[in-house]
Amino acid sequence: MDAKKIRIAAEQERAYMVALRRELHRHPEVSGEERWTSARIAAELEKIGIPYVVDERRNVIGRIETGRPGGRLALRADFDALAVTEATGLPYASENPGVMHACGHDGHVAGLMGAARLLWQMRDCLNGTVYLCFQMGEEMGWGAAEVIRYLKQQGGVDFAAGIHLMPEWKPGEFVCMEGPFMAGVLGWDINVTGRGGHGSAPWNTVDPIRPAAEILLRLGAVQGTRRSAFEQFVVSPCRFVAGTARNVIPDTAQISGTNRFYSADQQRELAALIEQTAQNVAASYGAKAELVQDPATMPVINDPKAAKVAARVVQEIGGQVCRMNPSLASDDMGDYLQEFCGVYVFAGSGPWEGEQRPIHNACYSINEDALPWSAAYFTALAFAVCGEVK
Numbered sequence: 001m002d003a004k005k006i007r008i009a010a011e012q013e014r015a016y017m018v019a020l021r022r023e024l025h026r027h028p029e030v031s032g033e034e035r036w037t038s039a040r041i042a043a044e045l046e047k048i049g050i051p052y053v054v055d056e057r058r059n060v061i062g063r064i065e066t067g068r069p070g071g072r073l074a075l076r077a078d079f080d081a082l083a084v085t086e087a088t089g090l091p092y093a094s095e096n097p098g099v100m101h102a103c104g105h106d107g108h109v110a111g112l113m114g115a116a117r118l119l120w121q122m123r124d125c126l127n128g129t130v131y132l133c134f135q136m137g138e139e140m141g142w143g144a145a146e147v148i149r150y151l152k153q154q155g156g157v158d159f160a161a162g163i164h165l166m167p168e169w170k171p172g173e174f175v176c177m178e179g180p181f182m183a184g185v186l187g188w189d190i191n192v193t194g195r196g197g198h199g200s201a202p203w204n205t206v207d208p209i210r211p212a213a214e215i216l217l218r219l220g221a222v223q224g225t226r227r228s229a230f231e232q233f234v235v236s237p238c239r240f241v242a243g244t245a246r247n248v249i250p251d252t253a254q255i256s257g258t259n260r261f262y263s264a265d266q267q268r269e270l271a272a273l274i275e276q277t278a279q280n281v282a283a284s285y286g287a288k289a290e291l292v293q294d295p296a297t298m299p300v301i302n303d304p305k306a307a308k309v310a311a312r313v314v315q316e317i318g319g320q321v322c323r324m325n326p327s328l329a330s331d332d333m334g335d336y337l338q339e340f341c342g343v344y345v346f347a348g349s350g351p352w353e354g355e356q357r358p359i360h361n362a363c364y365s366i367n368e369d370a371l372p373w374s375a376a377y378f379t380a381l382a383f384a385v386c387g388e389v390k
Contacts, residue, residue, distance in 0.1 A: 001122060001125055001126075001379075001380070001383045001388055003316035003317045003318075003376075004317070004318070006317060007317045007318055007372075007376045009121075009376075010115075010118060010373070010376035010379065013114040013117055013118065013375055014372050017114040017368075017372070017375065018368050018371060020110045020113060021106045021107050021109070021366075021371065022092040023040075023092075024079070024101065024109055024110065025090075026092050026093070026094065027040075027094075028082075028094050028099045028106070029081055029099065030082065030083055030099055030139075031080040031138070031139050031140040031142055032142065034079060034080055035058065037079050037080075037109075037136075038054060038059075038079070038136065041079065041109060041113070042054055042060050044113055045060065045113075045116065045132070048117055049120060050064060050116060050132065051063050051065075052132075055146050055147075057136055057137065057142065057143050057146045058136050059133070059134065059135050059136055059143050059147050059150075060134040061131055061133050061147060062116060062131070062132035062134075063129065063130070063132070064116075064126070064130040064131075065129050066123055066126050066127055066128060066129065068126075069127060070126075070127025070128025070129070070386040071127070071128040071129075071158045071385040071387060072129045072131075072156070072157040072159070072386070073128065073129070073157060073158065073159050073161070073381070074131040074151055074157045074159070074160040074161070074336070074340065075115065075132055075133060075378050075382070076135055076147070076162040076333065077111065077112035077133070077162065077163070078105050078108055078134075078135045078136075078137075078138035078139075079105050079106075079108070079109050079134055079135065080105060080139050080140075080143075081099050081100055081101045081102070081103075081105065081139075082099070082100055082103060083098060083099060084098075084099070084102045084360065084361075084362050085097070085098050085100065086100040086362060087362040087363050088362075088363050088365050100362065102359065102360050102362065103139070103359045103360060103364075104164070104165040104166075104349060107165045107366045107368075107371060107374070108162075108164070108165065108374075109134060110371050110374075111371050111373075111374025111375050111378065112134070112374070112375075112378060114371060114375030115132075115374070115375045115376075115377075115378035115379045115382070116132050119378075119379055119382055122379070124389070125383075125389050126386055126387075126388065126389065127386050127388065128386030129386070130382050131151060131154070135147055138331065138332055141294075141295070141332050144333075144335040145335065147336075148335060148336060151339075151340070152339070156340065157340050158340075159306060159309075159340065159341055159342050160333075160337060160339075160340040160342030161306075161310070161342050161343055161344070161345075161378070161381055162333045162336070162345075163345055163346075163347045163374050163377065163378070164331065164333075164345075164346050164347070165346075165347055165349035165366055165370055165374070166346040166347065166348065166349060166359070167349055167350035167351070167352065167356050167358065167359065167364070167366070167367075168346075168348070168350060169322060169347070169349075169350065170348040170350060170351070170367075171347075171349065171367055171369040171370040171373050172318070172319045172348065172373050173319065173320045173348035174311075174314045174319050174320070174321060174345050174346065174373075174377065175321075175322045175323065175345055175346035176302075176307050176314060176321050176322075177323060177324070177326070178302055178307040178308070179301060179326075180262045180300075180301055181299075181301065181302050181327065181344055182326070182328075182329055182330055182331050182344070183232075183233075183260035183261055183262055183299050183300075183326070183327065183328045183329065183330050184260065184261050184262065184264075184267060184296055184297055184299035184330060184334060185258050185260055186259045186261070186267055186271070186293055186295075186296040186297070187256070187258050187293070187294040188256070188258070188259065188271070188291060188292060188293045188294065189254055189255070189256045189291075190215060190255040190256075190274070190278045190289055190290070190291055190292075191252060191254050191289065191290045192208040192211055192212040192215065192253045192278070192282055193251065193252050193288045193289075193290070194207055194208035194211075194249075194252070194285070194286070194288075195251060196249050196251040197248075198247065199246065199247040199248060199249055200247070202249060205249045206287050207285070207287075208252055208253040208287050209243065209249070209250070209253050210285055211281050211282045211284070211285040211289070212240065212242060213240075214281050214285075215255060215277065215278045215281045216237055216240060216255055218277050218281060219235055219237050219255075219257075221277075222274060222277065232262055232326065233262070233266060234258075234259070234328050235259055235270065235274065236257045236258050236259075238257045239255070239256040240253070240254070241254045241256075242254070259271070260328045260329075261299065262299045262301075262326070274291060278291060297330050297332045297334060297335065298332075298334040298335050298337075298338050299330075299334050300331055300337060300344050301334065301338075302337065302342075303337070303341045303342060303343060306342050307343045309343070309384055309385070310343045310345055310381065312384070313377060313380045313384050314345075316380060317376045317377060319377070324346075331344065345377075347370055347374055347377070348367075348373075349366040349367050349370035350366075352364075352367050353365075
Protein backbone atom coordinates (compact mmCIF):
# COMPACT_ATOMS: atom_id res chain seq x y z
CA MET A 1 0.00 0.00 0.00
CA ASP A 2 1.45 3.34 -1.02
CA ALA A 3 2.32 5.32 2.11
CA LYS A 4 1.32 8.61 0.51
CA LYS A 5 -2.15 7.22 -0.19
CA ILE A 6 -2.36 6.13 3.45
CA ARG A 7 -1.46 9.64 4.54
CA ILE A 8 -4.19 11.12 2.31
CA ALA A 9 -6.73 8.59 3.59
CA ALA A 10 -5.79 9.45 7.18
CA GLU A 11 -6.43 13.14 6.52
CA GLN A 12 -9.89 12.21 5.29
CA GLU A 13 -10.56 10.66 8.72
CA ARG A 14 -9.59 13.88 10.52
CA ALA A 15 -13.11 15.11 11.26
CA TYR A 16 -14.08 11.71 12.64
CA MET A 17 -11.04 11.52 14.91
CA VAL A 18 -11.42 15.09 16.16
CA ALA A 19 -15.07 14.50 17.04
CA LEU A 20 -14.25 11.27 18.87
CA ARG A 21 -11.32 12.83 20.71
CA ARG A 22 -13.47 15.74 21.91
CA GLU A 23 -16.22 13.40 23.05
CA LEU A 24 -13.69 11.40 25.05
CA HIS A 25 -12.21 14.63 26.41
CA ARG A 26 -15.60 15.62 27.81
CA HIS A 27 -15.96 12.32 29.67
CA PRO A 28 -12.60 11.49 31.30
CA GLU A 29 -12.31 8.69 33.84
CA VAL A 30 -9.41 7.96 36.18
CA SER A 31 -7.58 4.64 36.25
CA GLY A 32 -9.83 1.81 37.34
CA GLU A 33 -13.04 3.75 36.73
CA GLU A 34 -13.11 3.72 32.90
CA ARG A 35 -16.57 2.19 32.50
CA TRP A 36 -18.00 4.74 30.08
CA THR A 37 -14.77 5.00 28.08
CA SER A 38 -14.40 1.24 27.69
CA ALA A 39 -18.01 0.87 26.59
CA ARG A 40 -17.65 3.77 24.15
CA ILE A 41 -14.56 2.22 22.54
CA ALA A 42 -16.30 -1.15 22.25
CA ALA A 43 -19.34 0.49 20.66
CA GLU A 44 -17.13 2.22 18.09
CA LEU A 45 -15.38 -1.01 17.11
CA GLU A 46 -18.78 -2.67 16.79
CA LYS A 47 -19.96 0.16 14.54
CA ILE A 48 -16.92 -0.31 12.30
CA GLY A 49 -17.50 -4.07 12.23
CA ILE A 50 -14.29 -5.14 13.97
CA PRO A 51 -14.58 -8.15 16.32
CA TYR A 52 -13.40 -7.41 19.86
CA VAL A 53 -13.21 -8.70 23.41
CA VAL A 54 -13.50 -6.82 26.70
CA ASP A 55 -11.53 -8.37 29.56
CA GLU A 56 -12.03 -8.26 33.33
CA ARG A 57 -10.13 -4.95 33.63
CA ARG A 58 -12.24 -3.34 30.85
CA ASN A 59 -9.40 -3.40 28.32
CA VAL A 60 -10.87 -3.54 24.82
CA ILE A 61 -8.98 -5.56 22.20
CA GLY A 62 -10.09 -5.55 18.57
CA ARG A 63 -8.83 -8.06 16.02
CA ILE A 64 -8.45 -7.65 12.28
CA GLU A 65 -7.80 -11.17 11.00
CA THR A 66 -7.17 -11.31 7.25
CA GLY A 67 -6.96 -15.11 7.01
CA ARG A 68 -3.74 -14.78 5.04
CA PRO A 69 -0.27 -15.61 6.34
CA GLY A 70 1.71 -12.61 7.48
CA GLY A 71 2.99 -10.75 10.49
CA ARG A 72 1.13 -10.37 13.77
CA LEU A 73 1.01 -6.82 15.11
CA ALA A 74 -0.31 -5.30 18.36
CA LEU A 75 -1.14 -1.59 18.28
CA ARG A 76 -1.72 -0.11 21.73
CA ALA A 77 -3.46 3.05 22.98
CA ASP A 78 -4.19 3.86 26.64
CA PHE A 79 -7.44 5.54 27.67
CA ASP A 80 -7.40 6.55 31.34
CA ALA A 81 -7.36 10.16 32.58
CA LEU A 82 -5.88 12.00 35.56
CA ALA A 83 -7.21 13.48 38.80
CA VAL A 84 -6.69 17.05 37.56
CA THR A 85 -9.23 19.88 37.48
CA GLU A 86 -9.27 21.17 33.91
CA ALA A 87 -8.54 24.87 33.32
CA THR A 88 -8.39 25.01 29.50
CA GLY A 89 -11.72 26.79 29.03
CA LEU A 90 -12.41 24.63 25.98
CA PRO A 91 -16.02 24.21 24.84
CA TYR A 92 -15.49 20.45 25.14
CA ALA A 93 -13.74 20.61 28.53
CA SER A 94 -14.20 17.85 31.07
CA GLU A 95 -17.71 17.39 32.42
CA ASN A 96 -16.42 15.18 35.25
CA PRO A 97 -15.29 17.43 38.14
CA GLY A 98 -11.69 16.91 39.18
CA VAL A 99 -10.86 14.60 36.27
CA MET A 100 -9.14 15.55 33.01
CA HIS A 101 -7.45 14.04 29.98
CA ALA A 102 -4.27 15.92 30.85
CA CYS A 103 -1.93 13.37 29.24
CA GLY A 104 -3.42 13.13 25.76
CA HIS A 105 -4.88 9.65 26.09
CA ASP A 106 -8.07 10.87 24.42
CA GLY A 107 -5.88 11.60 21.39
CA HIS A 108 -4.24 8.18 21.64
CA VAL A 109 -7.62 6.48 21.38
CA ALA A 110 -8.81 8.70 18.54
CA GLY A 111 -5.64 8.13 16.53
CA LEU A 112 -5.79 4.34 16.90
CA MET A 113 -9.50 4.30 16.13
CA GLY A 114 -8.79 6.26 12.96
CA ALA A 115 -6.22 3.61 12.03
CA ALA A 116 -8.76 0.90 12.85
CA ARG A 117 -11.19 2.39 10.34
CA LEU A 118 -8.49 2.63 7.69
CA LEU A 119 -7.21 -0.91 8.24
CA TRP A 120 -10.72 -2.31 8.15
CA GLN A 121 -11.36 -0.54 4.85
CA MET A 122 -8.02 -1.80 3.49
CA ARG A 123 -8.14 -5.31 4.96
CA ASP A 124 -8.40 -6.99 1.55
CA CYS A 125 -4.94 -5.59 0.78
CA LEU A 126 -3.43 -6.62 4.12
CA ASN A 127 -1.87 -9.89 5.26
CA GLY A 128 -1.57 -11.26 8.78
CA THR A 129 -3.33 -10.11 11.92
CA VAL A 130 -3.63 -6.76 13.68
CA TYR A 131 -4.68 -6.48 17.32
CA LEU A 132 -6.08 -3.10 18.39
CA CYS A 133 -5.27 -2.90 22.10
CA PHE A 134 -7.13 -0.17 23.99
CA GLN A 135 -5.71 -0.30 27.52
CA MET A 136 -7.08 0.98 30.80
CA GLY A 137 -5.11 2.17 33.82
CA GLU A 138 -1.74 3.18 32.34
CA GLU A 139 -1.27 6.05 34.80
CA MET A 140 -1.33 3.52 37.63
CA GLY A 141 0.54 0.75 35.83
CA TRP A 142 -2.65 -1.31 35.42
CA GLY A 143 -4.11 -3.09 32.42
CA ALA A 144 -0.98 -3.99 30.47
CA ALA A 145 -0.56 -7.39 32.13
CA GLU A 146 -4.04 -8.50 31.10
CA VAL A 147 -3.58 -7.35 27.48
CA ILE A 148 -0.21 -9.11 27.29
CA ARG A 149 -1.73 -12.29 28.71
CA TYR A 150 -4.49 -12.19 26.08
CA LEU A 151 -1.99 -11.68 23.27
CA LYS A 152 0.06 -14.64 24.50
CA GLN A 153 -3.08 -16.79 24.62
CA GLN A 154 -3.62 -15.93 20.95
CA GLY A 155 -0.10 -17.10 20.11
CA GLY A 156 1.76 -13.84 20.70
CA VAL A 157 2.71 -11.13 18.23
CA ASP A 158 5.77 -10.37 16.13
CA PHE A 159 5.69 -6.65 16.80
CA ALA A 160 4.11 -4.34 19.41
CA ALA A 161 3.82 -0.59 18.88
CA GLY A 162 2.41 2.49 20.53
CA ILE A 163 2.41 6.27 20.30
CA HIS A 164 2.51 8.92 23.01
CA LEU A 165 1.51 12.42 21.89
CA MET A 166 3.96 15.03 23.17
CA PRO A 167 3.74 18.85 23.02
CA GLU A 168 7.50 19.38 22.54
CA TRP A 169 7.26 18.45 18.86
CA LYS A 170 4.98 19.49 16.00
CA PRO A 171 2.51 17.21 14.16
CA GLY A 172 4.44 15.10 11.69
CA GLU A 173 7.52 14.94 13.93
CA PHE A 174 8.19 11.55 15.53
CA VAL A 175 10.86 10.52 18.04
CA CYS A 176 12.04 7.03 17.06
CA MET A 177 14.95 5.77 19.15
CA GLU A 178 16.74 2.48 19.52
CA GLY A 179 17.40 1.06 22.98
CA PRO A 180 16.47 2.80 26.26
CA PHE A 181 13.65 5.27 25.61
CA MET A 182 11.70 5.72 28.86
CA ALA A 183 12.62 4.69 32.39
CA GLY A 184 11.05 2.01 34.51
CA VAL A 185 9.34 3.15 37.69
CA LEU A 186 8.86 1.59 41.09
CA GLY A 187 6.91 3.18 43.93
CA TRP A 188 7.96 2.62 47.52
CA ASP A 189 7.25 3.51 51.14
CA ILE A 190 9.77 3.62 53.97
CA ASN A 191 7.86 2.98 57.19
CA VAL A 192 9.75 4.08 60.31
CA THR A 193 8.41 2.72 63.60
CA GLY A 194 9.25 4.06 67.05
CA ARG A 195 7.25 4.48 70.26
CA GLY A 196 5.07 7.53 70.70
CA GLY A 197 4.47 9.66 73.74
CA HIS A 198 4.20 13.16 75.16
CA GLY A 199 6.21 15.91 73.48
CA SER A 200 7.40 17.13 76.89
CA ALA A 201 9.32 13.89 77.57
CA PRO A 202 10.99 12.66 74.39
CA TRP A 203 13.37 10.52 76.49
CA ASN A 204 10.40 8.28 77.28
CA THR A 205 9.73 7.69 73.59
CA VAL A 206 11.44 6.48 70.43
CA ASP A 207 10.80 9.39 68.09
CA PRO A 208 10.32 8.15 64.48
CA ILE A 209 10.40 11.65 62.96
CA ARG A 210 14.09 12.32 63.55
CA PRO A 211 15.36 9.09 61.91
CA ALA A 212 12.83 9.52 59.08
CA ALA A 213 14.12 13.04 58.47
CA GLU A 214 17.70 11.80 58.39
CA ILE A 215 16.77 8.94 56.05
CA LEU A 216 15.15 11.50 53.75
CA LEU A 217 18.40 13.47 53.59
CA ARG A 218 20.55 10.35 53.21
CA LEU A 219 18.58 9.31 50.11
CA GLY A 220 20.27 12.23 48.36
CA ALA A 221 23.58 10.45 48.91
CA VAL A 222 22.27 7.40 47.04
CA GLN A 223 21.71 9.67 44.05
CA GLY A 224 24.83 11.76 44.40
CA THR A 225 27.67 9.65 45.79
CA ARG A 226 26.74 5.97 46.14
CA ARG A 227 26.26 5.25 42.41
CA SER A 228 28.28 6.10 39.32
CA ALA A 229 27.63 9.52 37.78
CA PHE A 230 27.41 7.74 34.41
CA GLU A 231 24.32 5.77 35.44
CA GLN A 232 20.91 7.18 34.57
CA PHE A 233 18.47 6.83 37.44
CA VAL A 234 16.46 8.99 39.82
CA VAL A 235 15.48 8.42 43.46
CA SER A 236 12.63 10.80 44.27
CA PRO A 237 11.15 10.95 47.79
CA CYS A 238 7.94 12.90 47.24
CA ARG A 239 5.92 12.60 50.45
CA PHE A 240 6.69 12.74 54.18
CA VAL A 241 3.88 11.95 56.62
CA ALA A 242 4.16 11.95 60.42
CA GLY A 243 2.28 13.05 63.50
CA THR A 244 -1.20 14.29 64.38
CA ALA A 245 -0.62 17.04 66.94
CA ARG A 246 2.04 19.51 68.12
CA ASN A 247 2.57 17.86 71.47
CA VAL A 248 2.33 14.18 70.51
CA ILE A 249 5.36 12.23 69.38
CA PRO A 250 3.89 9.68 66.95
CA ASP A 251 4.55 5.96 66.73
CA THR A 252 5.31 6.04 63.01
CA ALA A 253 6.57 8.19 60.16
CA GLN A 254 6.48 7.43 56.45
CA ILE A 255 8.47 8.56 53.42
CA SER A 256 7.05 7.72 49.97
CA GLY A 257 8.60 8.09 46.55
CA THR A 258 9.67 6.47 43.31
CA ASN A 259 12.78 5.16 41.62
CA ARG A 260 13.30 5.63 37.88
CA PHE A 261 15.68 3.19 36.25
CA TYR A 262 16.73 1.52 32.99
CA SER A 263 17.46 -2.05 34.04
CA ALA A 264 15.99 -4.56 36.47
CA ASP A 265 19.43 -5.23 37.96
CA GLN A 266 19.93 -1.52 38.58
CA GLN A 267 16.56 -1.29 40.33
CA ARG A 268 17.31 -4.25 42.60
CA GLU A 269 20.62 -2.67 43.60
CA LEU A 270 18.97 0.69 44.27
CA ALA A 271 16.27 -0.91 46.42
CA ALA A 272 18.84 -2.82 48.47
CA LEU A 273 20.88 0.37 49.01
CA ILE A 274 17.81 2.38 50.06
CA GLU A 275 16.68 -0.35 52.45
CA GLN A 276 20.13 -0.68 54.02
CA THR A 277 20.41 3.08 54.46
CA ALA A 278 16.96 3.32 56.07
CA GLN A 279 17.51 0.41 58.45
CA ASN A 280 20.95 1.60 59.58
CA VAL A 281 19.77 5.14 60.27
CA ALA A 282 16.64 3.98 62.08
CA ALA A 283 18.65 1.55 64.23
CA SER A 284 20.96 4.35 65.34
CA TYR A 285 17.90 6.05 66.90
CA GLY A 286 16.50 2.85 68.39
CA ALA A 287 13.75 2.73 65.77
CA LYS A 288 12.99 0.31 62.96
CA ALA A 289 12.58 0.93 59.22
CA GLU A 290 10.89 -1.20 56.58
CA LEU A 291 10.96 -0.70 52.80
CA VAL A 292 7.69 -1.66 51.06
CA GLN A 293 7.80 -1.74 47.25
CA ASP A 294 5.04 -1.76 44.61
CA PRO A 295 5.34 -3.92 41.49
CA ALA A 296 7.66 -2.22 39.02
CA THR A 297 6.73 -0.88 35.61
CA MET A 298 9.56 -1.92 33.33
CA PRO A 299 11.61 0.54 31.27
CA VAL A 300 10.69 1.13 27.64
CA ILE A 301 13.52 -0.45 25.65
CA ASN A 302 12.97 -0.16 21.90
CA ASP A 303 14.21 -3.05 19.78
CA PRO A 304 16.84 -1.67 17.33
CA LYS A 305 15.34 -3.39 14.28
CA ALA A 306 11.82 -2.34 15.25
CA ALA A 307 12.95 1.27 15.73
CA LYS A 308 14.43 1.25 12.22
CA VAL A 309 11.13 -0.03 10.81
CA ALA A 310 9.27 2.73 12.66
CA ALA A 311 11.65 5.42 11.39
CA ARG A 312 11.29 4.18 7.82
CA VAL A 313 7.49 4.24 8.09
CA VAL A 314 7.57 7.80 9.45
CA GLN A 315 9.64 8.94 6.48
CA GLU A 316 7.43 7.07 4.00
CA ILE A 317 4.30 8.88 5.21
CA GLY A 318 6.13 12.21 4.93
CA GLY A 319 7.00 12.71 8.58
CA GLN A 320 10.26 13.76 10.19
CA VAL A 321 12.31 11.54 12.49
CA CYS A 322 13.62 13.35 15.58
CA ARG A 323 15.86 12.29 18.47
CA MET A 324 16.21 13.15 22.14
CA ASN A 325 17.92 11.92 25.27
CA PRO A 326 16.16 9.00 26.97
CA SER A 327 13.28 10.15 29.16
CA LEU A 328 13.04 9.46 32.89
CA ALA A 329 9.25 9.46 32.60
CA SER A 330 7.64 6.01 32.62
CA ASP A 331 4.98 4.14 30.66
CA ASP A 332 3.84 0.55 30.93
CA MET A 333 4.37 0.12 27.20
CA GLY A 334 7.69 -1.11 28.59
CA ASP A 335 5.91 -4.24 29.84
CA TYR A 336 4.83 -5.07 26.26
CA LEU A 337 8.38 -4.59 25.00
CA GLN A 338 9.72 -6.97 27.66
CA GLU A 339 7.57 -9.67 26.06
CA PHE A 340 7.48 -8.77 22.36
CA CYS A 341 9.75 -7.13 19.82
CA GLY A 342 8.54 -3.60 19.22
CA VAL A 343 8.87 0.14 19.50
CA TYR A 344 7.29 3.08 21.32
CA VAL A 345 7.47 6.52 19.73
CA PHE A 346 6.63 10.08 20.67
CA ALA A 347 4.53 11.97 18.14
CA GLY A 348 4.36 15.75 18.04
CA SER A 349 1.10 17.35 19.20
CA GLY A 350 2.12 20.97 19.72
CA PRO A 351 1.86 23.85 19.66
CA TRP A 352 -1.66 24.37 20.92
CA GLU A 353 -3.43 27.75 21.13
CA GLY A 354 -1.80 30.21 23.49
CA GLU A 355 0.95 29.17 25.88
CA GLN A 356 2.07 25.61 25.38
CA ARG A 357 1.69 23.56 28.57
CA PRO A 358 3.36 20.27 29.49
CA ILE A 359 1.46 17.03 29.92
CA HIS A 360 -0.23 16.56 33.32
CA ASN A 361 -0.94 20.31 33.43
CA ALA A 362 -4.48 21.65 34.00
CA CYS A 363 -4.21 23.76 30.83
CA TYR A 364 -2.79 21.02 28.60
CA SER A 365 -4.40 20.20 25.27
CA ILE A 366 -3.26 18.84 21.93
CA ASN A 367 -2.91 20.17 18.43
CA GLU A 368 -5.48 17.97 16.71
CA ASP A 369 -3.45 18.01 13.48
CA ALA A 370 -1.52 15.23 15.23
CA LEU A 371 -4.41 12.77 14.90
CA PRO A 372 -4.12 12.03 11.14
CA TRP A 373 -0.38 11.54 11.58
CA SER A 374 -1.03 8.95 14.30
CA ALA A 375 -3.56 7.12 12.16
CA ALA A 376 -1.27 7.18 9.13
CA TYR A 377 1.70 5.90 11.14
CA PHE A 378 -0.25 2.99 12.67
CA THR A 379 -1.77 2.05 9.30
CA ALA A 380 1.50 2.18 7.36
CA LEU A 381 3.23 0.26 10.16
CA ALA A 382 0.62 -2.51 9.85
CA PHE A 383 1.45 -2.95 6.15
CA ALA A 384 5.19 -2.87 6.91
CA VAL A 385 4.90 -5.55 9.64
CA CYS A 386 2.06 -7.75 8.40
CA GLY A 387 2.70 -7.55 4.68
CA GLU A 388 0.62 -6.56 1.67
CA VAL A 389 -1.35 -8.70 -0.74
CA LYS A 390 0.52 -8.79 -4.04
